[in-house]
Amino acid sequence: MANAKEINFLELGGKLAGVLGFLAFLAYGCGYARLFMIYKSLGCLWVLPFHSFQDVAYEGVMSIFIISVIALPLVFSYRRAVDADNAGRKIVGMVLIGLIAAVGLAHLLGYRFDYRLHDLIIYLCWYGFLGVAAAGTALHSIDYKTYKYLPPMIGAFLVSAIFAGYQLYGDESFQSLNDKGRFKLVESNSGEHAALISAVSGKFLVRWCGTDGSYRLISNTDEWAVSRSRQDACQ
Known part of the structure; x- marks a missing residue:
């Protein structure tokens, strides 16, 4: 039994x-x-x-x-x-x-x-x-x-x-999605700004703001923090 x-x-x-x-x-x-x-x-x-x-x-x-x-x-x-x-x-x-x-x-x-x-x-x-x-x-x-x-x-x-x-x-597009508030704006210790897109296997995918506009994977470190700038500041 x-x-x-x-x-x-x-x-x-x-x-x-x-x-x-x-x-x-x-x-x-x-x-x-x-x-x-x-x-x-x-x-x-x-x-x-x-x-x-x-x-x-x-x-x-x-x-x-x-x-x-x-x-x-x-x-x-x-x-x-x-x-x-x-x-x-x-x-x-x-x-x-x-x-x-x-x-x-x-x-x-x-x-x-x-x-x-x-x-x-x-x-x-x-x-x-x-x-x-x-x-x-x-x-x-x-x-x-x-x-x-x-x-x-x-x-x-x-x-x-x-x-x-x-x-x-x-x-x-990035601009239309960003205008809707889908991305957070982050800032590095050196003053660089980027839009936080998503988490990728322990790293973060960001889009550099300004004329560069490139996408990069960055490590999860204390170097970056959420920025208080307006979201539309990232073009």
């Missing part, structure tokens, strides 16, 4: 490790698409190979979080895939309509929102409905003991990651 429990525990641990590995793979795919689009718009694709697996997967965590927040309640609340699909699409649709209406009204009243809200709406458009589809796929797999819809689901996720990244960064 004890032996059977031990086998079940090991089996459960194996399944959990498989699920976590699968989620990490999805996060990596989404993070890669996002970083690719960012660096393509900035003109520094050479940086991408310097990222570690953890760096890239971290960039895709938000996508997995949105899908999980939507999919898990549907899976535990409904027994049939069609019921979860109908309810999920209504919920996500109403949330999106509410957010878009609120942002539109705020713009009419002269308010300006942080770029993160814009990103959240784009992510909800792509990954919200994907979370509903994920719940339906999970319930169908449980009911019929088949995983035939899993590969199309993975394909839909990767396509969504590509198009979400393109919608956010496809037509952007």
Whole structure:
């Protein structure tokens, strides 16, 4: 009896490790698409190979979080895939309509929102409905003991990651992204200014301000600190 429990525990641990590995793979795919689009718009694709697996997967965590927040309640609340699909699409649709209406009204009243809200709406458009589809796929797999819809689901996720990244960064440049407040301005002890783009495997990617405009990887040292200068000072 004890032996059977031990086998079940090991089996459960194996399944959990498989699920976590699968989620990490999805996060990596989404993070890669996002970083690719960012660096393509900035003109520094050479940086991408310097990222570690953890760096890239971290960039895709938000996508997995949105899908999980939507999919898990549907899976535990409904027994049939069609019921979860109908309810999920209504919920996500109403949330999106509410957010878009609120942002539109705020713009009419002269308010300006942080770029993160814009990103959240784009992510909800792509990954919200994907979370509903994920719940339906999970319930169908449980009911019929088949995983035939899993590969199309993975394909839909990767396509969504590509198009979400393109919608956010496809037509952007350093100047337009900087004007939206996406980058911090940092200053060295010698008075040099640069825009902090991202963390790359323990280092920082920065864009030198001024006529140089080159991208460099710098070490994480006390030589650099966040500058109090205005963001638009970096051209």
